[in-house]
Amino acid sequence: xxxxxxxxxxxxxxxxxxxxxxxxxxxxxxxxxxxxxxxxxxxxxxxxxxxxxxxxxxxxxxxxxxxxxxxxxxxxxxxxxxxxxxxxxxxxxxxxxxxxxxxxxxxxxxxxxxxxxxxxxxxxxxxxxxxxxxxxxxxxxxxxxxxxxxxxxxxxxxxxxxxxxxxxxxxxxxxxxxxxxxxxxxxxxxxxxxxxxxxxxxxxxxxxxxxxxxxxxxxxxxxxxxxxxxxxxxxxxxxxxxxxxxxxxxxxxxxxxxxxxxxxxxxxxxxxxxxxxxxxxxxxxxxxxxxxxxxxxxxxxxxxxxxxxxxxxxxxxxxxxxxxxxxxxxxxxxxxxxxxxxxxxxxxxxxxxxxxxxxxxxxxxxxxxxxxxxxxxxxxxxxxxxxxxxxxxxxxxxxxxxxxxxxxxxxxxxxxxxxxxxxxxxxxxxxxxxxxxxxxxxxxxxxxxxxxxxxxxxxxxxxxxxxxxxxxxxxxxxxxxxxxxxxxxxxxxxxxxxxxxxxxxxxxxxxxxxxxxxxxxxxxxxxxxxxxxxxxxxxxxxxxxxxxxxxxxxxxxxxxxxxxxxxxxxxxxxxxxxxxxxxxxxxxxxxxxxxxxxxxxxxxxxxxxxxxxxxxxxxxxxxxxxxxxxxxxxxxxxxxxx
Amino acid sequence: xxxxxxxxxxxxxxxxxxxxxxxxxxxxxxxxxxxxxxxxxxxxxxxxxxxxxxxxxxxxxxxxxxxxxxxxxxxxxxxxxxxxxxxxxxxxxxxxxxxxxxxxxxxxxxxxxxxxxxxxxxxxxxxxxxxxxxxxxxxxxxxxxxxxxxxxxxxxxxxxxxxxxxxxxxxxxxxxxxxxxxxxxxxxxxxxxxxxxxxxxxxxxxxxxxxxxxxxxxxxxxxxxxxxxxxxxxxxxxxxxxxxxxxxxxxxxxxxxxxxxxxxxxxxxxxxxxxxxxxxxxxxxxxxxxxxxxxxxxxxxxxxxxxxxxxxxxxx
Numbered sequence: 001x002x003x004x005x006x007x008x009x010x011x012x013x014x015x016x017x018x019x020x021x022x023x024x025x026x027x028x029x030x031x032x033x034x035x036x037x038x039x040x041x042x043x044x045x046x047x048x049x050x051x052x053x054x055x056x057x058x059x060x061x062x063x064x065x066x067x068x069x070x071x072x073x074x075x076x077x078x079x080x081x082x083x084x085x086x087x088x089x090x091x092x093x094x095x096x097x098x099x100x101x102x103x104x105x106x107x108x109x110x111x112x113x114x115x116x117x118x119x120x121x122x123x124x125x126x127x128x129x130x131x132x133x134x135x136x137x138x139x140x141x142x143x144x145x146x147x148x149x150x151x152x153x154x155x156x157x158x159x160x161x162x163x164x165x166x167x168x169x170x171x172x173x174x175x176x177x178x179x180x181x182x183x184x185x186x187x188x189x190x191x192x193x194x195x196x197x198x199x200x201x202x203x204x205x206x207x208x209x210x211x212x213x214x215x216x217x218x219x220x221x222x223x224x225x226x227x228x229x230x231x232x233x234x235x236x237x238x239x240x241x242x243x244x245x246x247x248x249x250x251x252x253x254x255x256x257x258x259x260x261x262x263x264x265x266x267x268x269x270x271x272x273x274x275x276x277x278x279x280x281x282x283x284x285x286x287x288x289x290x291x292x293x294x295x296x297x298x299x300x301x302x303x304x305x306x307x308x309x310x311x312x313x314x315x316x317x318x319x320x321x322x323x324x325x326x327x328x329x330x331x332x333x334x335x336x337x338x339x340x341x342x343x344x345x346x347x348x349x350x351x352x353x354x355x356x357x358x359x360x361x362x363x364x365x366x367x368x369x370x371x372x373x374x375x376x377x378x379x380x381x382x383x384x385x386x387x388x389x390x391x392x393x394x395x396x397x398x399x400x401x402x403x404x405x406x407x408x409x410x411x412x413x414x415x416x417x418x419x420x421x422x423x424x425x426x427x428x429x430x431x432x433x434x435x436x437x438x439x440x441x442x443x444x445x446x447x448x449x450x451x452x453x454x455x456x457x458x459x460x461x462x463x464x465x466x467x468x469x470x471x472x473x474x475x476x477x478x479x480x481x482x483x484x485x486x487x488x489x490x491x492x493x494x495x496x497x498x499x500x501x502x503x504x505x506x507x508x509x510x511x512x513x514x515x516x517x518x519x520x521x522x523x524x525x526x527x528x529x530x531x532x533x534x535x536x537x538x539x540x541x542x543x544x545x546x547x548x549x550x551x552x553x554x555x556x557x558x559x560x561x562x563x564x565x566x567x568x569x570x571x572x573x574x575x576x577x578x579x580x581x582x583x584x585x586x587x588x589x590x591x592x593x594x595x596x597x598x599x600x601x602x603x604x605x606x607x608x609x610x611x612x613x614x615x616x617x618x619x620x621x622x623x624x625x626x627x628x629x630x631x632x633x634x635x636x637x638x639x640x641x642x
Numbered sequence: 643x644x645x646x647x648x649x650x651x652x653x654x655x656x657x658x659x660x661x662x663x664x665x666x667x668x669x670x671x672x673x674x675x676x677x678x679x680x681x682x683x684x685x686x687x688x689x690x691x692x693x694x695x696x697x698x699x700x701x702x703x704x705x706x707x708x709x710x711x712x713x714x715x716x717x718x719x720x721x722x723x724x725x726x727x728x729x730x731x732x733x734x735x736x737x738x739x740x741x742x743x744x745x746x747x748x749x750x751x752x753x754x755x756x757x758x759x760x761x762x763x764x765x766x767x768x769x770x771x772x773x774x775x776x777x778x779x780x781x782x783x784x785x786x787x788x789x790x791x792x793x794x795x796x797x798x799x800x801x802x803x804x805x806x807x808x809x810x811x812x813x814x815x816x817x818x819x820x821x822x823x824x825x826x827x828x829x830x831x832x833x834x835x836x837x838x839x840x841x842x843x844x845x846x847x848x849x850x851x852x853x854x855x856x857x858x859x860x861x862x863x864x865x866x867x868x869x870x871x872x873x874x875x876x877x878x879x880x881x882x883x884x885x886x887x888x889x890x891x892x893x894x895x896x897x898x899x900x901x902x903x904x905x906x907x908x909x910x911x912x913x914x915x916x917x918x919x920x921x922x923x924x925x926x927x928x929x930x931x932x933x934x935x936x937x938x939x940x941x942x943x944x945x946x947x948x949x950x951x952x953x954x955x956x957x958x
Contacts, residue, residue: 552829562833565867567858572865577820577827580789583777584822586764589806592825599789601827 159212167210445493448517452485467516473498474509481513549604550575577601653890654947655903655913656934661699661944665692668711672882672924673937676717679928682935683724684942685712691726693738696933696944705736707743714756718763723780725766727754733768735780747778749787755880756801767808769798775810793818793827799880800838809848811836817850819862830865832858837876838883849892851876851883857894859906869909874902884927893934895922901936917943 031039085099092098146154158164342348413421468475481496493513497506552573561570580599584591667686674683681702684692691705691712709730717724723744724736733754735745752771759766765788766778773794776787796814803809806823813835819828834852841848842859847868851857855876859869874896881895891912892904901922903913917938924937932947 555831558831559833562831565870567830567860567867568865571831573829573831575827575829577825579820579822579825580777582779583765583788586762586779586781586788587760587806587822588762589823592823600791601793 161215163213163215165213168213169210444514444518448514449485449488452482452517467520477509478513478516482517485517545606545608546603547606548575548601550601575601653886653888654932655891656932656945656947657913657915658946658948659943660946660948663694663699663942663944665694665940665942667692667940669940670923670937670942671711672714673935673942674715674717674924674926675928675933675935676721677719677929678721679930679933681717681721682926682942682944683715683717683726684937685715685726687711689728691715691724691736693724694942696935699944703738703741705741707734707736707746708732710753713754714758716758718759719761720763723759723763725757725759727757727768727770729753731770733757733766733776733778735766735778745778745780745785747776747785747787749776749785750774752797755797755799758801758803760803761805765803767801767803769801769810771797773797773812775801775808791820793829796835799836802840804841804845807841809839809841811839811850815852817848817860819848828865830860837880840884842885843887843889849883849885851881851894853877857883857892857904859892869906871902871904871909873904873911874898874900879921879923881922882924882926884925886927887930887932893925893927895925895936897921899938901925901934915945 033039085093088097088099093101153164468478477496477498481493484491484495493510496513497509501509550573558571561567578593578596578599578601579591581591581594663684665684665686667684667690668688670684670686672683672685674685675681675696676683680696682694682696684694686692689706689708689710689712691708693702693705694700695702705724705726708726708728709732711729712726713728715724715726717738722738724738725733726736727733731748731750731753733747733750734743735747736742737744747766747768750768750770750772751774754768754770757766757768764779764781766780767775768778769775773792773796775791775794775798777789777791778787791808791810794810794812794814794816796812798810798812800811801809806821808820808822810818810820812818815831815833815835817830817832817836817839819830820826821828830850832850832852834854834856836850836852838851839848846862848860848862849857850860853876855872855874857871857874858867859871860866861868869892871892871894874894875898876894876896879897881897883892883894885892885906890906892906894902896902899916899918899920899922901913901915901917902911903915904910905912915934915936917936920939922936922938926935928934934945936943936945
């Protein structure tokens with residue numbers, strides 16, 4: 001048994017020889033360092049010394065001073081909570097640690113190019129997400145990041161939906177809106193008075209009030225390079241591959257939002273569960289409606305073809321300036337190389353269209369002697385063509401150069417010639433003394449004749465208007481005239497006049513009849529079925545108008561009375577007047593006419609003056625100035641008494 | 643010992659200018675007392691209607707809502723509602739306290755010249771340049787008038803309502819009195835476009851001013867002329883006329899900047915108030931006291947009688 005006694009500076013001799021004791025170490029050097037030279041702290045009964053506190057003392061160089069206590073109750077937000085990085089050492093923060101430090105671009109300064117890695121991550125999550133294939137939740141909960149330009153605009157007073165540019169006055173915007181509505185033919189404003197009020201309000205707005213211009217709608221410039229129909233969106237592969245009873249009608253022409261709805265809406269049970277338990281073997285069993293595909297086939301596109309990843313970032317290598325500088329450098333050379341005229345404001349496209357999918361079709365091959373000049377209806381000589389061709393041409397009556405029916409072609413035919421060509425029956429009657437009539441009157445008669453002898457007039461039976469009702473003789477003559485017109489008799493007018501009447505009377509009647517015939521011509525058959533003649537009493541009442549029953553006395557008398565200052569009976573009129581029942585109630589007085597059905601002054605119907613009372617003779621002044629009918633046997637009254 | 647008879651009250655005239663109110667409304671088209679005479683309404687050409695206190699001359703409230711000049715206004719008997727009419731063809735019923743538009747009554751085809759409540763403020767009557775008088779119901783929520791009176795052949799320039807009668811004056815030179823109780827319409831021919839009509843306080847006469855610079859007092863039942871008052875100038879503008887609160891005097895605006903006041907019975911000119919240089923557009927007499935409101939250009943003047951006319955002299 002050798003007891004070791006540590007004696008300073010004394011060498012101890014043991015049985016195994018002299019033992020070299022370590023030199024005595026002062027207290028401040030009694031420290032232990034690890035391989036990196038950091039002090040190791042041991043507390044408690046460790047051999048090898050203490051390293052606690054400040055060189056084995058407690059506190060600081062100045063001795064024990066307690067740290068001043070600052071309450072962090074009010075400053076909880078300012079207090080920096082410990083981050084995981086606080087507890088990590090160099091190892092962890094190194095390249096192979098758990099939290100390696102890298103320099104990456106922040107979102108503010110990141111370019112807009114796609115991040116391949118992020119896209120891949122997104123694809124993976126989309127597969128494993130509860131709703132397969134659609135990153136709906138991600139799109140819903142996307143961070144609202146607006147670009148620096150939008151932020152700048154907002155700071156300068158722009159709001160979403162406004163246009164960018166100098167402010168305009170309200171009128172201009174309104175005019176533009178008005179022209180837009182006019183161009184599309186929309187209905188006129190519904191309330192006239194409010195419209196006018198708005199305009200009046202507009203007049204009273206302050207002059208210097210301006211508004212932001214309208215925003216421009218973005219136009220999509222992506223060319224359509226496929227051969228699908230317009231609006232075709234394609235098949236949603238997941239919807240198509242669902243199969244079984246789940247696959248109903250697949251609508252190829254849905255908008256993206258519709259697809260979203262369909263995905264949300266048709267979440268039936270039995271759909272393939274993707275909630276983290278996808279894969280072979282899952283979903284196969286007796287309880288499942290649809291068995292998973294257990295014969296899993298691997299697809300080569302799942303695997304990368306290039307090791308080590310692709311080009312990091314988006315290939316810009318930190319280039320952050322606007323892209324236009326890049327582009328213009330390229331395109332100027334191209335533009336210069338282009339032979340031909342480039343329109344102002346346009347430039348050659350940077351990426352070509354895929355010609356094979358579009359299928360640009362070449363123009364047709366022209367024959368060698370083709371000249372792009374068109375002759376209209378070359379006249380074909382009959383002799384030079386074959387008899388078959390001549391026959392065909394003859395029947396079509398297009399190319400014949402022979403026997404033009406009339407001088408000016410088929411558009412200058414006379415009615416007689418036309419009737420002959422059509423094969424209609426000729427009209428009856430001969431022309432009696434055509435020189436008697438003035439050309440204007442003849443035209444009118446022709447018109448009357450054509451109107452009344454047409455097929456539509458024949459269809460109308462017995463429902464013609466009788467303009468001369470008050471004079472039965474005249475009406476009878478008029479009826480006769482109309483009947484003969486219907487039959488197509490040219491001399492209808494002459495035949496229907498009364499030969500016992502004087503020349504002057506007959507002239508008047510002639511004109512009246514023609515005018516009446518033209519005025520009251522039968523309506524065309526297509527419309528006549530929509531109209532029907534009113535009852536007989538309506539015809540009488542059409543000549544009446546409603547006036548108040550009690551009229552004022554003569555104004556001139558009253559004016560005279562006023563001039564003489566004789567007010568009273570001469571200037572006053574009293575009428576019966578019915579107040580409204582509700583008005584009496586509101587005034588709290590009994591209704592003076594409780595049973596009356598009308599309001600205001602009572603009205604009656606009076607005769608209007610008929611139009612035919614004022615039918616005058618036409619042009620010739622002598623006829624109108626001629627004296628009264630001289631002593632005729634039948635004193636036929638010329639005009640009805642009014 | 644018998645007490646001496648009380649001295650008969652000498653009729654007083656509002657010849658002292660008590661206050662001038664600058665309304666800041668553009669031109670004041672009409673000035674009206676309310677039902678009890680403590681407040682006044684001024685209708686401005688800047689589309690606003692203002693309520694003022696007469697005794698203090700302070701602005702109480704401004705009512706905005708019309709689209710064009712306000713031409714006339716009236717207050718209800720309980721001071722809870724106002725009605726006003728405007729060149730924007732509408733009649734507006736206002737709530738006095740809140741200043742809100744209770745109802746905007748549309749229907750007239752032209753500017754509405756005159757408006758008035760009936761006794762119980764259940765009906766608003768308005769006359770317009772389109773020749774119609776429309777009776778609007780304030781109780782119901784309908785926007786159609788109860789009745790439209792279209793007997794006038796030209797624009798209706800003025801109207802007044804009494805218990806059971808409606809008096810309208812038209813540019814066609816006729817005064818029409820609709821008697822609701824009897825169910826009759828009486829038309830008096832004046833031969834000159836009428837600018838203002840009013841009833842007398844006793845209900846026996848009507849006062850009519852027309853563009854031949856004449857104010858006429860007509861008997862209501864027979865239509866006879868009881869008095870004719872001239873001297874003022876009324877040739878082109880629609881100016882107001884009125885009777886004093888006790889029917890002792892006839893007052894009328896004039897285009898020469900004065901207000902003329904005649905004795906009703908004798909017809910002699912008693913007073914010529916010098917309001918200003920421009921046309922005096924409107925006037926209104928207090929319902930019970932001797933107080934007069936006049937409107938000229940953009941200002942309203944309040945006149946009172948702080949002195950009496952006794953024994954041939956004016957004494958304070």
